[in-house]
Amino acid sequence: MGPLQANLQLSIFAGLTLFTHNNLTTTTNKPDPKQIHSQTLQEQSINMAQESKPLVALLLCIMIAKGNCLCMGCMNDHVVVSQLADDRSKVGGGGGARTLFKVTVANQCCCDVGHVVVAAPGFRSAIPVDPKLFRRNPGGDRESYLVGDGGTIPANGSVTFYYAWSSMFRISVVGMTVANCL
Numbered sequence: 001m002g003p004l005q006a007n008l009q010l011s012i013f014a015g016l017t018l019f020t021h022n023n024l025t026t027t028t029n030k031p032d033p034k035q036i037h038s039q040t041l042q043e044q045s046i047n048m049a050q051e052s053k054p055l056v057a058l059l060l061c062i063m064i065a066k067g068n069c070l071c072m073g074c075m076n077d078h079v080v081v082s083q084l085a086d087d088r089s090k091v092g093g094g095g096g097a098r099t100l101f102k103v104t105v106a107n108q109c110c111c112d113v114g115h116v117v118v119a120a121p122g123f124r125s126a127i128p129v130d131p132k133l134f135r136r137n138p139g140g141d142r143e144s145y146l147v148g149d150g151g152t153i154p155a156n157g158s159v160t161f162y163y164a165w166s167s168m169f170r171i172s173v174v175g176m177t178v179a180n181c182l
Contacts, residue, residue, distance in 0.1 A: 074109035074181070076173040079116055079153070081105050083168055091126050091164035098126040098164040103134070103171060105147045106158040111181035116147040116159075120171045125163035133161035144174065152179070 082104050090097040107113050121143045129135075137144040148159040163169075 074111045074113065074178045076176065078109035079105060079107050079113055079173045079176060081118060081171045081173060083171070085168060098166055099168075100127075100162060100164050101168055102160060102162055104158050104160045105153070105173075107153040107155060109178070110155050111178045112152045112154050113176045113178055114152040115150045115175070115177045116153060116173060117175040118145050118147055118171050119143050119174045120145050120169050123163075123169045123171070124165055127162070127164045129161055129163050133159055134163075145171075155180075 084102045084104075086100045086102065091100055105116060105118070117137050117140065123143070123145065132149045133147070135146055135149075136142070137146045140146075147153070153159055
């Protein structure tokens with residue numbers, strides 16, 4: 001049972017409790033200890049329900065605005081760029097040998113992301129990089145690149161490409177769009 005269902009059930013229970021509490025009648029002047037204990041528990045339930053109503057309303061508003069409430073935190077830091085240098089794989093010959101780097105852009109968000117743009121200042125490669133995986137961002141500055149041809153990287157999915165150079169370039173996510181949250 002999710003937290004929203006639990007809150008709704010609590011609200012329904014509290015509403016029934018409030019109805020029952022308002023309709024209680026006593027037939028004796030002497031209070032029954034069991035009835036007092038029962039009324040105290042009912043009052044606590046009513047107070048809890050009244051305190052949770054703004055929270056339930058807020059959750060409903062968020063769900064309507066975002067499409068769901070489980071995955072609202074997809075930001076640039078949820079798409080992670082990792083690079084591995086393969087020092088055994090050298091590209092080129094003689095003094096111009098370059099290290100081969102494997103770059104993985106991984107979506108660690110529970111939503112699909114698309115149009116992932118990264119900054120890669122001074123990026124160059126001694127080998128061709130597949131433009132469907134990594135290319136300059138059309139209309140962007142000279143240091144921004146589009147990953148995966150601007151297509152969707154599914155939740156927990158990734159795009160991998162290779163480049164070769166004498167040193168590793170700093171590559172960081174600067175923008176993306178978020179869709180299809182779980």
